Each structure stands twice: as structure tokens, then as C-alpha cells.
Amino acid sequence: MxxxxxxxxxxxxxxxxxxxxxxxxxxxxxxxxxxxxxxxxxxxxxxxxxxxxxxxxxxxxxxxxxxxxxxTVNVTEMFRDPVFFKTLRDVVLPRLGTYPFIRIWLAGCSTGEEAYSIAILLKELNLLHKSLIYATDLNPSVLEKAGQGMFQLSYMKQYSENYILSGGKNDFSSYYTAKYSLAKFNDELRGKMIFSTHNLVSDHSFNEFQLILCRNVLIYFDRDLQHKVLELFDDSLEDLGYLALGTKETIDFSRISRKYKRLQSEKIWRKTN
Incomplete structure (x- = not known):
């Protein structure tokens, strides 16, 4: 029936x-x-x-x-959209490298692939030692997986290709240890991440950041909620900090747009002071 x-x-x-x-x-x-x-x-x-x-x-x-x-939607991969990560590597993170300490908020981090990707970029730019990645999600079970830092070994070929396209020069396998069918990423990367639940709809700002990433989350929200979340990000971002969204997302037409200037190539905006 x-x-x-x-x-x-x-x-x-x-x-x-x-x-x-x-x-x-x-x-x-x-x-x-x-x-x-x-x-x-x-x-x-x-x-x-x-x-x-x-x-x-x-x-x-x-x-x-x-x-x-x-x-909740939990589709993600390491170095997804390699050109975006190349822009982080070449433009955004070197500028943030002049700060004494770098705080990054990854909102809607899902199972953590993006957090480990960013940690690898920071390590290769010699910035990991003075950085902290706050990775948040609404869903506690995906955060539990993210905190383990283990992903299917069968995905590593694709992730390695993405990594190379994003400007990576090292052997990608040097960042993880193979354990049966899983790849466990190095504790040095995991040690610079804080995973915690955060509800973009109802929770408040909890720190001041130089970089906020929230990619492919806002597309699931209605227009009013998008505006509310963008204002939360604005409240949480330092002057001259960067806000990065997904390929189909924008801050255009939002109340915060006048304060931001978009980088030419990617969906990344810099907050003017």
C-alpha cells in the first residue's frame, strides 16, 4: 500500500x-x-x-x-571548488597572515572536510600555529564525525586532485594515515579546530573573526532568514575581514552589502572599515 x-x-x-x-x-x-x-x-x-x-x-x-x-544537507568534500581555495591560498590568507592571531569561523561545517582543507592551507602558508578554526553545525552527529578527522580512503584520489588544482604542492597523503578503509588526518590539523553546535537561526555571535565561511547553506533559507544570518556574520566579522559564500549565494540586496567590496573572481567579500 x-x-x-x-x-x-x-x-x-x-x-x-x-x-x-x-x-x-x-x-x-x-x-x-x-x-x-x-x-x-x-x-x-x-x-x-x-x-x-x-x-x-x-x-x-x-x-x-x-x-x-x-x-539537514551534508554534502561536502575536501577542497571543493579548487579555484575558491586557490583564492584563499593566494589572496585572502596571506593578507590575514599579517595579524598576530587568525580566528576563522566555518559555519555549517558538516562532516568537517572543509575545516581540514583550510587547516592544510594554513599549514602550508606557515600560519597554522597562530590560527584557530571554529567549525560549527546545527547537527551534533555530523560534528562527531568531523571531530574524528576520518574520511573514506576511497575519496582521497578525488580530494588529492582537488588539492593540486587549488595550488597544493605537497604529497597529499602526507596529511593522513591510512587505517583499513579510512584516512585519519593528522592531529596537528585537528588540534587547531574547535567543533561545536551552533544554530544560525537562533544563536548569537560568539567571537570576532577575520574570516567567515558559510558555503552552500544560505540557499536552503528563505530571504528573511538569509538577511538575518548575514547580519549575524556582519556582527561577527572584524573590519577588513572576509566573508565567503557558496557559488549560488550573494550578499547583494542585503542590508549589509554597502559595507562590503567583492573580490573579483570568487564569492568572497571584504568588509570595509
């Missing part, structure tokens, strides 16, 4: 439950995108009806974690 689809109204009920019981606010997320992922999970787990689905999310903590993991 085919399962009934979940209605827009039922999705709204689930979002209210998440806010009331767990403090997770998804109300500003793109409704169409959220609904697709909710229906996919509902069908995948063959829940007999909406009431049972709702009950499991509210009362079963393990299932709640699965629900959050499935409706």
Missing part, C-alpha cells in the same frame, strides 16, 4: 514540534526543500502514519537525531 504524502500543514506541525521540544528552529528554511526531505525520510522508514512519525520524532531521541541528520 502506498504511503500517504505529508501535507504542508503537517510539515509546519513538525517544525513547531522541533522548536518546542528541542529548540531547533527550521521555520525560516525553504519549505519546498524541507518538505522533499521529510517525505523522503517518511517513505524510507515506512512509518505507518503521520501520528506515529510525529510521536517518534518527539519521544525517541535516537530517531530525532536521525530526523535532523536527514533534513
Amino acid at each position: 502506498e504511503l500517504p504524502l505529508i501535507s504542508d500543514e503537517q510539515v509546519e506541525i513538525l517544525l513547531s514540534d522541533l522548536l518546542e521540544h528541542y529548540g531547533y528552529d527550521f521555520t525560516g528554511y525553504s519549505k519546498a526543500s524541507l518538505k522533499r526531505r521529510v517525505i523522503r525520510l517518511y517513505s524510507l522508514d515506512k512509518i505507518p502514519g503521520f501520528a506515529e512519525f510525529r510521536y517518534k520524532i518527539i519521544n525517541d531521541n535516537v530517531y530525532f537525531k536521525r530526523f535532523v541528520e536527514q533534513i
